Amino acid sequence: MTTRLYYSDSYLTEFDARVVDRADDGRRVYLDRTAFYPTSGGQPNDTGSLGGAAVRDVIDEGERIAHVLDAPLRGDTVWGRIDWRRRFDHMQQHTGQHLLSAVVADLFGWETVSVHFGADVSTLDVNVPQVTADEVAQAERRANEIVFENRPVAVSYEDAASASGLRKASAREGTLRIVSIEHLDRSACGGTHVRATGEIGPILIGRIDKVRQSARLEFVCGMRAVGRARADHDAVSRLAQVLSAAPNEVGDLVVRQSTRLKEAESRVRQLETELAAHVARERYEAAEPDAAGVRRVVERRTSGSLDELRPLALATISLPRAVFVGAVDAPAPAVLVAASEDSGFDAGSALRAALADAGGRGGGSARLAQGTLPSPAALDRALAAMGADSLGLGARAP
Numbered sequence: 391m392t393t394r395l396y397y398s399d400s401y402l403t404e405f406d407a408r409v410v411d412r413a414d415d416g417r418r419v420y421l422d423r424t425a426f427y428p429t430s431g432g433q434p435n436d437t438g439s440l441g442g443a444a445v446r447d448v449i450d451e452g453e454r455i456a457h458v459l460d461a462p463l464r465g466d467t468v469w470g471r472i473d474w475r476r477r478f479d480h481m482q483q484h485t486g487q488h489l490l491s492a493v494v495a496d497l498f499g500w501e502t503v504s505v506h507f508g509a510d511v512s513t514l515d516v517n518v519p520q521v522t523a524d525e526v527a528q529a530e531r532r533a534n535e536i537v538f539e540n541r542p543v544a545v546s547y548e549d550a551a552s553a554s555g556l557r558k559a560s561a562r563e564g565t566l567r568i569v570s571i572e573h574l575d576r577s578a579c580g581g582t583h584v585r586a587t588g589e590i591g592p593i594l595i596g597r598i599d600k601v602r603q604s605a606r607l608e609f610v611c612g613m614r615a616v617g618r619a620r621a622d623h624d625a626v627s628r629l630a631q632v633l634s635a636a637p638n639e640v641g642d643l644v645v646r647q648s649t650r651l652k653e654a655e656s657r658v659r660q661l662e663t664e665l666a667a668h669v670a671r672e673r674y675e676a677a678e679p680d681a682a683g684v685r686r687v688v689e690r691r692t693s694g695s696l697d698e699l700r701p702l703a704l705a706t707i708s709l710p711r712a713v714f715v716g717a718v719d720a721p722a723p724a725v726l727v728a729a730s731e732d733s734g735f736d737a738g739s740a741l742r743a744a745l746a747d748a749g750g751r752g753g754g755s756a757r758l759a760q761g762t763l764p765s766p767a768a769l770d771r772a773l774a775a776m777g778a779d780s781l782g783l784g785a786r787a788p
């Protein structure tokens with residue numbers, strides 16, 4: 391059985407121990423005692439070094455703790471050192487979570503249903519479907535007030551049968567390890583915690599997501615909160631510079647500009663439609679009707695997309711007995727065929743036949759069809775197959 395030194399002293403960073411067992415050619419080591427915290431209760435494992443080898447993983451096997459090393463360990467006694475920066479960061483996130491869970495329970499009666507400590511952010515799921523921005527701000531403010539009060543965080547051992555006042559009843563029997571924040575919280579927990587709330591550092595709540603029937607609050611504590619605030623500040627400053635505005639005006643300004651952009655886009659679409667109607671009429675009137683009285687408008691562009699040709703196609707086939715053939719050469723050779731209902735022309739079957747000859751792909755209805763071709767030369771062949779090369783623009787030289 392491994393003695394867990396972090397239970398009694400979460401600030402212990404170096405320790406001596408005896409090797410009691412090893413596996414994996416000395417890469418998996420068991421000690422009589424350890425300060426290395428194994429992944430458990432949502433808190434990630436410590437890293438560090440053991441007898442000169444790097445500790446990659448620490449696994450709780452129940453009675454014993456396994457240390458997974460990057461190199462075989464020799465000798466019967468070892469000296470170990472944990473990566474304190476990583477551990478202290480975990481202690482801050484973990485104690486911050488106890489504090490935040492207690493604060494939202496006291497303020498709003500929310501119960502914490504699950505927690506997760508991630509490499510970047512941690513999350514807290516509470517048993518309400520929705521959380522407002524105002525509630526987030528209140529909880530964050532109250533949590534930070536308790537940080538500034540620097541309340542003691544203490545560990546005690548009590549019998550499960552008589553332990554009272556726990557925020558969440560424990561399913562364990564026998565002795566419970568209870569972590570208390572003075573006048574705020576008592577929780578059964580086996581993790582590592584800071585000794586006073588001041589060491590948690592600032593607590594910042596991030597985005598809120600709905601997860602099934604719960605709300606998930608993202609949060610960061612300590613240096614992570616400072617880092618997040620710095621990154622957010624830099625991002626807003628860059629935006630402010632681009633927009634030539636003060637940082638506190640950026641939000642409103644972006645909303646106003648986004649509304650104006652939508653209005654401008656809608657105006658552009660309207661003008662495109664009007665222009666297409668005008669051009670279609672002009673091109674239609676210039677086209678010679680064939681024996682059946684059908685006029686063909688052909689539009690070939692060296693570059694662009696079929697979407698850009700669509701307004702002209704639709705405007706053309708709104709005219710009587712009209713067929714429209716549009717093509718673009720680059721970046722991808724493509725063709726669009728449209729026919730008015732009274733033209734007697736089936737755009738879909740005409741296109742399919744032309745594509746089959748030229749090795750292209752596509753399809754559509756009798757009114758509107760489109761396809762792509764493997765090369766500009768294939769596009770030439772497809773247009774020729776529909777007789778579009780002898781009308782207006784003609785095919786390019788091979």
Ligand SMILES: [Zn+2]
Nearest residue numbers: 484569579581
């Ligand atoms: Zn804990």
